[in-house]
Amino acid sequence: MWPQPRLPPRPAMSEETRQSKLAAAKKKLREYQQRNSPGVPTGAKKKKKIKNGSNPETATSGGCHSPEDIQDILKVLVSDLNRSNGVALPPLDKWKTPKDNAATLQPSDDTVLPGGVPSPGASLTSMAASQNHDADNVPNLMDETKTFSSTESLRQLSQQLNGLVCESATCVNGEGPASSANLKDLESRYQQLAVALDSSYVTNKQLNITIEKLKQQNQEITDQLEEEKKECHQKQGALREQLQVHIQTIGILVSEKAELQTALAHTQHAARQKEGESEDLASRLQYSRRRVGELERALSAVSTQQKKADRYNKELTKERDALRLELYKNTQSNEDLKQEKSELEEKLRVLVTEKAGMQLNLEELQKKLEMTELLLQQFSSRCEAPDANQQLQQAMEERAQLEAHLGQVMESVRQLQMERDKYAENLKGESAMWRQRMQQMSEQVHTLREEKECSMSRVQELETSLAELRNQM
Structure with missing residues (x-):
């Protein structure tokens, strides 16, 4: 203001x-x-x-x-x-x-x-x-x-x-x-x-x-x-119209109330007539409800058992799938190991052949060594033989190299044999374990199928008995 x-x-x-x-x-x-x-x-x-x-x-x-x-x-x-x-x-x-x-x-x-x-x-x-x-x-x-x-x-x-x-x-x-x-x-x-x-x-x-x-x-x-007065007059007019509408609706509701009261009196009279019939039906209904309650409890127990069996079956199927996947991985690894084994065997054969060749070379070298020793003994008394000393020195160096190479080859052959034996033992143990687990899983699946069939038959029997009781009611 x-x-x-x-x-x-x-x-x-x-x-x-x-x-x-x-x-x-x-x-x-x-x-x-x-x-x-x-x-x-x-x-x-x-x-x-x-x-x-x-x-x-x-x-x-x-x-x-x-x-x-x-x-x-x-x-x-x-x-x-x-x-x-x-x-x-x-x-x-x-x-x-x-x-x-x-x-x-x-x-x-x-x-x-x-x-x-x-x-x-x-x-x-x-x-x-x-x-x-x-x-x-x-x-x-x-x-x-x-x-x-x-x-x-x-x-x-x-x-x-x-x-x-x-x-x-x-x-x-x-x-x-x-x-x-x-x-x-x-x-x-x-x-x-x-x-x-x-x-x-x-x-x-x-x-x-x-x-x-x-x-x-x-x-x-x-x-x-003045503008506020005009707005107030307009609002008052709208409120008056709403009040008239409310008054009309109240009149309609009052008339409907009277009609509903008369209809209620008729329905109460009919309800009193139906009370005797309803008492008989109530007693029968109470008995049937007790029976239905018993059947529903039995059905709920069976359904819970079935749900547990389904849940357990799902868990077993998941474990079976996991085991299958693991078995597949193990078979793949087994194949890889077999391939590696074949490669190692091939390498072992090559090494054996090399070993045989080296042994031949070694024998030849030993023969040469013996010859050199003989020559050395022959020319040991002579000091005028520098060429023989040089040949002897070269022969000694070649012998040392051949011995070192022979030692390396023998060590690698020994390691390869140990790895081959280890892989073979691991494969045998894992294959036996997986065979045992697969047998156990198949037995569990078989028992679960039998239990599921029994529960399904029990549920069907309960449903038929429940339908008969409802028809009787």
């Missing part, structure tokens, strides 16, 4: 009192204008002044209005301006011109006093006319202050007020130069009034802007409220 717009403060003075004060001010201004009209001679004023010289206050009151009357008029105007602009201005009592009892009025021209100050006869008439015009338009002062477009009009008003106060001061004191300090004070005072009026105009302008914004917000809020 938008905040509620704040209304401007009401004026402290009511309209009737303000109108009465303005009327009194107009009357005093007219009297002041009539008494200061050009038809009154200056000499008469001088005579009155001289005649009543001992009391200048009475002379002033006889020739023109006292400053208090002018101050009252100015107070009314300033108070009206204060109320219209919303700015509190200080009172004018502090700037009242003190009365000079020793001052005397110097005779001079009708229009100008000494020091260049205009006389009350000439300038006060125009000021009174302007003040009379302002006093006539004081009720519309609220509207005029809003239409000021610049500070020039406010300054003109302050200058007119300054002239009016100056004229009243010269009328009271009798000379212009003596009251120059008071005039300066009044000028500063009215300059302050002009500044205050400027600020009040700015504040009025800002307040008008805020009022317009608040009006727009209020209008938006009212439009929103």
Whole structure:
């Protein structure tokens, strides 16, 4: 929700009192204008002044209005301006011109006093006319202050007020130069009034802007409220329609309830008639239920046994498949081993032939060695045979090489024979083990098949007996 717009403060003075004060001010201004009209001679004023010289206050009151009357008029105007602009201005009592009892009025021209100050006869008439015009338009002062477009009009008003106060001061004191300090004070005072009026105009302008914004917000809020009211009316219409539909459905349900109550009474009467028959049927049904319960328990026991047998059969089939797979792998490995065995046997034959050849070579070498030994013995006594020594050295080296090669060949032959014997033993043991396991698995499968056939026959018998009991029921 938008905040509620704040209304401007009401004026402290009511309209009737303000109108009465303005009327009194107009009357005093007219009297002041009539008494200061050009038809009154200056000499008469001088005579009155001289005649009543001992009391200048009475002379002033006889020739023109006292400053208090002018101050009252100015107070009314300033108070009206204060109320219209919303700015509190200080009172004018502090700037009242003190009365000079020793001052005397110097005779001079009708229009100008000494020091260049205009006389009350000439300038006060125009000021009174302007003040009379302002006093006539004081009720519309609220509207005029809003239409000021610049500070020039406010300054003109302050200058007119300054002239009016100056004229009243010269009328009271009798000379212009003596009251120059008071005039300066009044000028500063009215300059302050002009500044205050400027600020009040700015504040009025800002307040008008805020009022317009608040009006727009209020209008938006009212439009929103109207839309919400319309939506509420639409929702209320839809709810009313739904309520009518619910009322109609309630009526239909009430009528259906009455019909159902009558039908219920008929059915209750028929139910009472059927109670005797139902008791007999209930006893028969109870017996048949007991029998069915027994058969179902037996059937459940058989079914659990069958499920266990099926589960065990599945496990055995899985083990059989695993064993078959393992047997296949073992047969493959056996074939690989046989192939390796044949290869090793072939290598062994080659080695045996090489061994035989080496033995022949060895025999030949032994013969050569014996020959060399004989030759060595023959030529041992001779020192002049360097060729025989060289041949003997070569024969010894060849013999050592042949012996080393022969040792390697014999070692490899021995290792091959050991590996062949080991592979043969492993193959014999694994083949015997797999044959035994296959025989056990085949026996278990045979027993499981027999148990399955027995359980299937038992289940068929139970199902036939259960069907007969249901037909009897």
